[in-house]
Amino acid sequence: MDVLDLTRLQFAVVTIYHYFFVPLSISLAAIAAGLEITWLRTGDDKFRDLTKFVGKLLIVTFAVGVVTGLVQEFQFGMAWSAFAKFYGDVFGPTLAIEGMLAFFLEATFLALWYFGWDRLPRLAHAATIVIVSLGTILSAFIILAGNSFMQNPVAYAIDPVTGRARLTSFTELLLNKVNLAAFPHTLSGAAMVGGALVLAIAVWRMAHEPAMRVLARLGAWVTLAGGAATALTGDHLGKVITSVQPMKMAAAEALYQTTEGAPFSVFTIGKPLPSFSVDIPWLLSILAKGSPGATVQGIDDLQAQYAAQYGPGSYVPMIPVAFWSFRLMIGVGMLAAAVAAFYLWRTRKGRSAPAWLLRWLPLIPLLPTAANTLGWIFTETARQPWIAFGISKVADGISPGLTSAEVVASLTGFTLVYGVLAMVWLRLIRHLARQPLHPVAASDKSPELAPVY
Numbered sequence: 001m002d003v004l005d006l007t008r009l010q011f012a013v014v015t016i017y018h019y020f021f022v023p024l025s026i027s028l029a030a031i032a033a034g035l036e037i038t039w040l041r042t043g044d045d046k047f048r049d050l051t052k053f054v055g056k057l058l059i060v061t062f063a064v065g066v067v068t069g070l071v072q073e074f075q076f077g078m079a080w081s082a083f084a085k086f087y088g089d090v091f092g093p094t095l096a097i098e099g100m101l102a103f104f105l106e107a108t109f110l111a112l113w114y115f116g117w118d119r120l121p122r123l124a125h126a127a128t129i130v131i132v133s134l135g136t137i138l139s140a141f142i143i144l145a146g147n148s149f150m151q152n153p154v155a156y157a158i159d160p161v162t163g164r165a166r167l168t169s170f171t172e173l174l175l176n177k178v179n180l181a182a183f184p185h186t187l188s189g190a191a192m193v194g195g196a197l198v199l200a201i202a203v204w205r206m207a208h209e210p211a212m213r214v215l216a217r218l219g220a221w222v223t224l225a226g227g228a229a230t231a232l233t234g235d236h237l238g239k240v241i242t243s244v245q246p247m248k249m250a251a252a253e254a255l256y257q258t259t260e261g262a263p264f265s266v267f268t269i270g271k272p273l274p275s276f277s278v279d280i281p282w283l284l285s286i287l288a289k290g291s292p293g294a295t296v297q298g299i300d301d302l303q304a305q306y307a308a309q310y311g312p313g314s315y316v317p318m319i320p321v322a323f324w325s326f327r328l329m330i331g332v333g334m335l336a337a338a339v340a341a342f343y344l345w346r347t348r349k350g351r352s353a354p355a356w357l358l359r360w361l362p363l364i365p366l367l368p369t370a371a372n373t374l375g376w377i378f379t380e381t382a383r384q385p386w387i388a389f390g391i392s393k394v395a396d397g398i399s400p401g402l403t404s405a406e407v408v409a410s411l412t413g414f415t416l417v418y419g420v421l422a423m424v425w426l427r428l429i430r431h432l433a434r435q436p437l438h439p440v441a442a443s444d445k446s447p448e449l450a451p452v453y
Contacts, residue, residue: 006407007079007398012380013411016373017418018072021065021425023372026140026187027194028058029133031222036126046211049437052117053215054198055129059114060428064421066102071414079407083387083397087149089166090156090173094146098139106135140190141174141183148179150388151379152244165391181233181240188229189375192336192368195222199340200362201433203353209437217347220340223368227337234330235287242288245389247302247315248382249288251322255298261285262296266327315385322382325374333371339364 001009032054039047073095077084084091112120113128120128149156155172156165167173199219206212242249255262264283269276282292289296299316306315343361346353353361383389387397 001404003402003404003407004395004398006404006411007402008394010075010079010407010411010414012377013418014068014072014075014414015380016376018065018068019372019376020369021061021068022140023186023190023193024061024197025058025065026133026136026190027192027222027226028054028061028197029129029136030191031194031198031218032058033126033129033133035218036129040122040126046214046437050211050215051129053432053437055113056432057197057201057429058132059110060425060432062106062110064425066107067421068418069102071417075410075414078410079399079402080397081399083392085164086392086397087156087165087388089164090149091146093167093170094142094173098142101135101139101142106132106139109135137187140186141179144182144186145174145176145179148176148182149173150386151182151241151383152176152178153388153391177240178244181237185230185233185237188226188233189333189368189372191226192223192230192333193365193372195219195224195226195340196336196365196368199223199343200365201429203358203361205433211437213347217344220343220347223340223364224337224344226368227333227340230333230337238287239290242296245383246297247299247306247317248322249284250297250299250302251317251319251382252326252378253284253296254319254323255284255296256300258295258298258301259284260295261293262288268323310390313385317382317384322378325378325381329371329374329378332367332374336364336367336371339367 032051035047035051035054039045039051109128109131113125113132116125116128154176155167155169157168158164159166196219199216202212202216202219206216238249250256253262253264254268261282262284263279263281264287266278266280267276268278285294285296286292288294299319303315307313339361343353343357346357385393385395387394
């Protein structure tokens with residue numbers, strides 16, 4: 001692998017790992033806020049206990065997310081300095097504001113929430129976790145604005161003196177149509193991940209903690225609602241992406257020839273001339289443009305168009321990666337929502353879920369996590385070879401003078417650090433999940449409240 005491939009691999013590893021914790025922070029903050037508000041409205045102390053439990057999960061996840069975010073910014077400046085130099089005036093405000101939100105707003109009010117139990121008035125205490133939740137959402141919106149610029153560059157001009165891109169309107173950058181479509185889709189995916197984690201832990205513990213039954217159904221509802229919202233927002237996002245990056249949608253289907261009423265293949269063997277394919281008629285045209293008879297541009301025509309517009313070279317992304325990541329993203333996400341719906345149906349009116357389902361449910365967080373990861377893999381790899389679509393290519397963004405040995409050394413270091421962080425996070429989450437909701441003295445512990453080991 002050359003320097004470019006190694007640097008892209010490093011960026012993928014660092015970004016994907018960081019994103020394991022981002023949706024969890026967003027959704028756990030919202031769930032904790034909802035539980036505390038419910039406690040204030042009902043006065044039922046089980047919601048107070050569940051609020052504290054989910055809040056502890058949030059604190060651990062938030063801390064790891066901050067650390068991995070710092071590593072991501074470090075490697076961005078180290079390996080992509082040419083991109084940072086050219087687009088720094090555009091990305092600078094988004095990174096600065098997000099840093100202020102993450103390190104000051106969210107961290108400060110999360111600390112006030114944790115240490116404010118029995119010290120702050122109830123309404124003021126509930127307000128702290130609501131502010132944390134709003135901060136995570138606002139932080140996601142601002143960071144997504146930066147990523148949306150890479151998908152659909154807006155609100156910039158090239159400075160004739162410095163030759164660098166400069167921001168012309170921060171408001172226009174935030175209101176990029178890709179950002180407005182990607183933001184609700186991202187929040188929906190985050191809801192699925194957080195809901196699935198809460199569901200998994202609650203199912204594991206509810207034999208010893210009756211209140212966990214409430215949390216398990218809440219987690220299932222959040223997962224199911226997130227899945228439905230992900231499908232709706234994803235449909236809109238697909239149409240927006242088609243309008244600004246038609247090559248991405250063509251790559252998602254490995255559609256080489258421009259086609260009217262294009263089908264969507266659920267499964268296929270061999271492209272561009274498949275030896276076996278299971279197709280849904282007209283579905284790609286519906287996904288791309290909202291009409292069964294719409295014309296979807298093919299890869300070959302788009303390649304010729306881009307070569308004439310931007311100069312010689314290949315503008316075709318890695319088709320197998322785009323093709324399968326798109327399908328697996330949809331399939332795995334739908335499976336997570338289906339499992340949550342099945343759990344809700346089997347536990348309706350106080351019924352108990354079957355033992356086999358309870359045995360496998362602790363693994364459900366893997367499904368929406370995989371769907372989120374596959375979605376970002378599709379989003380970023382299907383944009384290739386562009387780092388900012390239509391302006392500059394990925395090869396133009398890496399740091400000058402960067403060597404393969406330097407990238408390998410830093411990637412190895414990042415991987416070791418991330419391995420340690422993963423073990424720490426898993427052990428802390430497992431430790432918290434084992435704790436009783438009502439800590440009592442060892443001599444007073446009853447068997448039904450004992451932790452599960």
